Amino acid sequence: MRLEAADLPEPASDRDSAPFPVIRVAPDGFILYANPASGPVLAAWHSQVGDRLPENWRNHVGKAIESGLPVCREMVCDTWAMDLTFLAAKHGAGVDVYGKDITERKQNEGRIASQLEELQRWQDVMLGREDRVRELKREVNEALARLDQPPRYGSVVEEGGTVNVEGEGGAQ
Numbered sequence: 001m002r003l004e005a006a007d008l009p010e011p012a013s014d015r016d017s018a019p020f021p022v023i024r025v026a027p028d029g030f031i032l033y034a035n036p037a038s039g040p041v042l043a044a045w046h047s048q049v050g051d052r053l054p055e056n057w058r059n060h061v062g063k064a065i066e067s068g069l070p071v072c073r074e075m076v077c078d079t080w081a082m083d084l085t086f087l088a089a090k091h092g093a094g095v096d097v098y099g100k101d102i103t104e105r106k107q108n109e110g111r112i113a114s115q116l117e118e119l120q121r122w123q124d125v126m127l128g129r130e131d132r133v134r135e136l137k138r139e140v141n142e143a144l145a146r147l148d149q150p151p152r153y154g155s156v157v158e159e160g161g162t163v164n165v166e167g168e169g170g171a172q
Helices: 013-017 036-045 055-067 103-146
Strands: 022-025 031-034 071-077 080-088 095-101
Touching: 022 036, 031 036, 036 071, 036 080, 036 095, 055 071, 055 080, 055 095, 080 103
Parallel strands: none
Antiparallel strands: 022 031, 022 095, 071 080, 080 095
C-alpha cells in the first residue's frame, strides 16, 4: 500500500523552516515531503518529492521500519558531508529522515588523521635513530674489547660483558 502525502498529517511548520534537511519517505521508498534545506540531499539522490529513493537508500528505510531503531548513514552532498538519520514515523507512515551537516567534523577528522600519520612517521624515524645509536655503541664497545679496553657504554653491556640492547639508562 502506497501512502500519499495527503494521507499524512501536515508536517509541522518548524520542519519547513528548519535549517537542516527533513524528509518524509513512504514505506515503499517514495519521497512524500522534503523541506527546502533538503535540496542538496535530494540532488545527491537525483530525486525530488514524488520520486522513489535509490535502492541503496530504500534499504535504510526498510531497516528503520523493521527494527524501530534509528538508522544512521553518512553521505556527501556537493561540498557537504551529511549524517542522515532514518526514524520510523508513527502509525506506519514511513520514515522521517533528518540530516545533520558534519562537514566540519569530517574536515577535522581528516586533519587529525594527517597529524597522526606525521607523528607515526616521526616515531618510526626516532625509533630507527635509537636503534642505530645502540648499534654504534655496541660497535664501539666491541672495538674497545678487541683492544682489551673496558666498554665505554655500559648501557649496552650486561653483567659478564655481553651486549645488552634492553634497558638503556646505565652509565654512558
